[in-house]
Amino acid sequence: MSSPAEGADGDIPRVGLAHGAGGKATRQLVGDVLAGGHVDVAELTVGLDAMDDGAVIPVGDQHLVITTDSHVIQPAFFRGGDIGRLAISGTVNDLAMMGATDVLGLTSGVIVEANYPIADLERIAASMHDACAEADAPIVSGDTKVMGKGELDGVVINTTGVGVAEQITPDVHLEVDDVILVTGQVGSHGISLLAAREGIEFGADLRSDVRPINDLIASLIDACGADVHVLKDPTRMGVAGSLNEIARKSEVGIELREERIPISSDVKGAGEMLGLDPLQIANEGIALVGVAPTAAAKALEVLRAHPKGEDAAAIGKAIEDHTGHVIVDTGIGRRFLREPASEPHPRIC
């Protein structure tokens, strides 16, 4: 096979940092190497091939949704959260994005470096438990491993989630004229992380909004049901990457109105100083929603009535042209919104 030889120090193809960033290089690695020979299962509705947020398996008359994520964020503690809150939120939200807002159970696989302060591990555990309570999601199975000093830097956490959905919301169901909503402000998580990593102090309002939003999504689904065509949380690849993925998989174009995208002035300012586009940055407390035009007003009303959806906005719509692409109307012209080929900022989720 012809894998990219990024980071090669010889002639043999090696893994590069971009392979883990969730973008094109990841899709290539996962598609070619990891999913290549995977076992076919006839009964699988949404499997590894679909590269959606989670897999769906029919059990009796219910849809069981399963999703997994490893969290390697550095620093482990940041303004607005920590790796524990992120790990729970990330998995709960991936389930919610498939329509499984009721979490049956989470598993927690912790790998920690020898000599890691136990007090830090306690803080992380407490934070996980708080996020679990917030999401009404129990940790049902755990595993703990320790690696030697020099073998692992800090702590990594894998969380896998199992949930039940009455209605599945995969990436592929966006239809022309559907309205694109975002449930909150864009870019806070990634920009605050990177600002902290650069050692730059911004205002106290610049903080990660990492949180479980299955309650917000549940109220949306309750109100709009099957009119909710697509749900996706713009994590590693940001809003730009996620919308491109939806456009590609749903075989439509997407047009955004730039001035409607909610981005706080703190995030805008920090992004400008750091040379980062908030649309290309990881989030973990918001979702993108594709909803039938007849239900868009209702959806927006329900989202805004929820404490986690106050900043929700209609930011664009699905169009027939430019299939597989995202166009931004800036007010003075139109441009393509590209997805990052590789994410230049490793370990922010």
Next chain:
Amino acid sequence: MSSPAEGADGDIPRVGLAHGAGGKATRQLVGDVLAGGHVDVAELTVGLDAMDDGAVIPVGDQHLVITTDSHVIQPAFFRGGDIGRLAISGTVNDLAMMGATDVLGLTSGVIVEANYPIADLERIAASMHDACAEADAPIVSGDTKVMGKGELDGVVINTTGVGVAEQITPDVHLEVDDVILVTGQVGSHGISLLAAREGIEFGADLRSDVRPINDLIASLIDACGADVHVLKDPTRMGVAGSLNEIARKSEVGIELREERIPISSDVKGAGEMLGLDPLQIANEGIALVGVAPTAAAKALEVLRAHPKGEDAAAIGKAIEDHTGHVIVDTGIGRRFLREPASEPHPRIC
């Protein structure tokens, strides 16, 4: 709280290697730190508190079993298998030990060091897929992260499994007079790993027997049903640790007949040279079974008729005395079989 301050280089309590080895120190860390504040769920039959191989959640009229494991074995490739085969087998077998021999789905969370050879990752993926085919277990959801050089040594894999069980076989159900069976030869996996790590070459027959055994367990359950009281795979803490755990949780004693424990002469010889007791060493291709005395002969017959159970043996029984302990009858006397306080061999699973 009063956590052990192993590996402390100052006054603050820090994580030690023993915390991840699956023994007493792990139980303390998980019990005190990680499970401390976990969310209670009324409907949870077997939860994190039970520290069994997996959690059980009723869904409709079925038992959903969920289990997670992170695999950090070094070296990643060894005689008889590799980290990929181990990761699949470990999770499939944990499900089987709860009675869930039908695997609904596995998730695979791979974290790999930047610069890792892609060919090695392909070998691992191929090996995972082979083990999945053997276990009839699909990988339904995956996640890939890359950490920088110096941040992670090699590759670690978290596998989480979801299965369905008609009948649950937790650790706590061993009854006095139950017969203890082991489904195959003891110690091959751990001893070959450690021999390889020491650079010692033994005969070609010394190899890990890592394999999924859900098919073997399914045939046992088919034949003996509710007479199978306990199933446990003696992984990180070895046969000694697992039997002590069963005795403790079931509140009975266990008496073993030493000469009946199947251990190959290669494993015995290598164990003697390395100063290791095969009963204290990790396995990943065998199970311990507690079965009602009336069904013991049938169980043994069924196991031995299966290609993965040819070496199955009845090695002891549950007794009223010595509650919570394991006694070995050596032929010339009786001794306590202690569980290792800490596992001296990190990263063999």
